[in-house]
Amino acid sequence: MNPDFDIQFMYYPYLICLFIIGYLIPLFSRATIVFGVKIPSDQLANPEIVQLKENYKRYYLMIMIPFVILLFFAIYSYRNNLIGILGIFLYTYLIASIYVHFNSKAKQIKAGFIPDPEIEIGQNIVIDTNFRKGKYLVTWLWFIPSFIVVTFNFLFTYINYNKVPAVIADRFSMSGKEIHFISKTFIHVFTLPFTSAFTLAIFVGIYFIIKRAKQQINPEFPETTKLQDRSFRYLWSGYMIILAFALSVYFLFISLHVDRLLILSNQIFTVLIIGLPLLIIISAIILGVKTGQSGSRLKVNIKEQRTEVGDINDDDYWKLGMLYFNPKDPSIFVPKRIGIGWTLNFGHPVSFIMLLAILVIPLVVVSLLK
């Protein structure tokens, strides 16, 4: 069987996941943020806002279903890697444009709101000085097993370096067969252990971002939103630890298989390569639907009356409802407004250094390998 033909199918499950994520975006966001625009909680049941959310689903399906079908067809008939990659880019672009459109609609609706006289007008920010005390993160010590696995990967490969054959495969078909070989060099043999270490470092990094990112307390419901944000951090920090471990074990097996120090059957190899990334995406979607951004979908065991303190209106800092630009804010990482996770404050110079690093590091690594 033509291996390239097989590889094209890899895009299908990813595209389906992207499709689902796009549809669920409004569900993930914090309750008071509608398409990147902050809506006071008394206006959340506003018919225009409810209608807008319904329209999004309709628009989304109307535009994206034909696009997905077309893309599936294109990938199937051209069997070209570029189509899949371009498709994913176009996909992201389309979702973003639909989102931007709804962002401006939400802004228009908001402009017509009459402020609630009960609510104190102002730009209020509420924090709890004890937010980062007690149980709000799974301890970082649970990263130690992953660290051991990564170290083992390095040591085992190093000790058995002589047993690695003179050529090793760097490309595999979907059925797990080697289709391209490279000579045995130190860098080639250790590429996967290094990738594994790099991945672990990224997860540890995300863990500390989860720890440090701005508290998301809505002054209208301070106690509820505080508890939600804390549980959110607990669940996601635990998820990062589990992912880090799963990936370090994954890289250990793949690395030993590629270096021929442990030979897996082709089927197991294929299941690992395709299965784990998919499992990660699916579990992330499930956890995302369960928690919502900053825990907005989590139930808490308290009944709280709305206070008279209004939430801050920071819409102007969120360009297009998705890019945070606030030079006065010393934070580098802030919780996203769309979907779940954290984003950069583009008003902070360090953010650009980080972006540059993300772009430059893979280029340097690739050029080193050549």
Added chain:
Amino acid sequence: MVLKIDLTSEQPLYSQLRDQIIEGIALGSLKEGESLPSVRQMAEDLGINLHTVNKVYSILEQDGFLIMRQRKSAVVQKFPLRPDKSYLKKLPQQLKPIIAEVYCRQISEPEFIAICKEIYSSFKTEAGNES
């Protein structure tokens, strides 16, 4: 304790923060030995300048409310504070403009005293200063 700042208020941010922390200590919602977030963490949570938080912490440290540990975290000091002569000197000056306005608005002395008493006793009842 829960801190609230209003970015649109006329009162400067540092003084909003300072007042609330002192109030928290008086009410007992900040207890002796309790630590406050580091300067950087507090500034990031509030989304305000580092220097503003730094200023608040150093003012409070000078006045004996906090003690800074390794320039990182601030710890609430022993309560009650020892009486301070310079504070007693400053106090009438700080009260003067408030009482002047009270006088201009024809709020009677007993009425004013009653308000003061009420506020004072709110600290007494809730504070952890039984010890």
